[in-house]
Amino acid sequence: MSNENTSIHDFEIKLICEYYSLLERQGPGSPEVTKKALSFVDKLTEHSKIADLGCGTGGQTMVLAQNAPGTVTGLDLFPKFIDLFNQNAQKLNLQDRVTGMVGSMDKLPFQQESLDLIWSEGAIYNIGFETGLKTWKPFLKKGGYVAVSEASWFTNERPEEIDAFWQDAYPGIDTIPGNMQKMQDSGYIPIASFILPEDCWIDHFYKPQVRAEKIFLNKNAGNKTAIDFIANQKHETELYYKYKKFYGYAFYIGKKI
Ligand SMILES: C[S@@+](CC[C@H](N)C(=O)[O-])C[C@H]1O[C@@H](n2cnc3c(N)ncnc32)[C@H](O)[C@@H]1O
Numbered sequence: 001m002s003n004e005n006t007s008i009h010d011f012e013i014k015l016i017c018e019y020y021s022l023l024e025r026q027g028p029g030s031p032e033v034t035k036k037a038l039s040f041v042d043k044l045t046e047h048s049k050i051a052d053l054g055c056g057t058g059g060q061t062m063v064l065a066q067n068a069p070g071t072v073t074g075l076d077l078f079p080k081f082i083d084l085f086n087q088n089a090q091k092l093n094l095q096d097r098v099t100g101m102v103g104s105m106d107k108l109p110f111q112q113e114s115l116d117l118i119w120s121e122g123a124i125y126n127i128g129f130e131t132g133l134k135t136w137k138p139f140l141k142k143g144g145y146v147a148v149s150e151a152s153w154f155t156n157e158r159p160e161e162i163d164a165f166w167q168d169a170y171p172g173i174d175t176i177p178g179n180m181q182k183m184q185d186s187g188y189i190p191i192a193s194f195i196l197p198e199d200c201w202i203d204h205f206y207k208p209q210v211r212a213e214k215i216f217l218n219k220n221a222g223n224k225t226a227i228d229f230i231a232n233q234k235h236e237t238e239l240y241y242k243y244k245k246f247y248g249y250a251f252y253i254g255k256k257i
Pocket of ligand 1: 027059105106
């Protein structure tokens with residue numbers, strides 16, 4: 001039974017990877033927002049070491065590398081994403097400074113106190129905001145920075161439908177002051193936080209999915225798991241349009257003391 005469950009799970013993961021591989025980004029964000037978050041980070045040099053955790057196919061990593069000196073290692077759990085990541089680095093002639101590797105953000109393959117900057121867009125939720133910040137801190141040099149984007153509540157109260165959706169999808173979701181407090185409690189100076197504009201969701205994440213959905217459903221015609229997955233994506237998109245006053249992504253930038 002457990003083998004059967006594992007293979008169903010593997011099958012789902014394979015389909016989800018296939019779907020997200022059709023997209024330049026696997027989460028909300030934009031080049032402008034990546035550059036804005038980077039503007040809060042001081043003192044990077046050509047010797048700086050940067051890690052992008054949960055990098056996906058590297059949409060934001062390439063922007064980071066084009067706007068910051070030093071070397072960037074992208075880390076992601078899924079080999080298919082890392083293959084695409086390395087192809088993207090090559091296409092942009094960044095392969096000497098940007099390398100993708102397969103690995104998990106809860107077991108970092110770096111030396112302690114070796115990194116100047118840890119970046120992570122829309123991925124820290126995989127291990128939880130506070131756990132991520134605490135787990136990653138030993139790998140940063142003193143005075144090094146962390147910059148992460150995370151789904152966040154904008155208000156203290158919100159309609160029941162959207163509250164229930166997030167309590168099921170990610171019960172760790174918190175307000176912006178709540179996350180800033182967690183950053184401080186984890187041993188960082190909270191340097192800045194800002195809300196990602198709506199175009200990060202609409203133009204850079206949801207609109208590109210219209211084309212991806214068509215390709216994916218054509219390729220997986222009649223596959224119930226694929227059809228259900230796309231129905232879920234659509235439901236999530238509708239909820240965003242309906243409740244975007246109440247939640248979105250925020251960037252959090254902190255400095256290790
Ligand atoms: C929502 S996507 C964001 C991807 C990318 N940063 C972006 O903004 O387009 C989350 C990423 O986290 C990766 N991921 C999930 N669990 C992980 C883990 N334990 N370690 C590393 N990456 C992980 C997924 O494969 C996926 O690429």
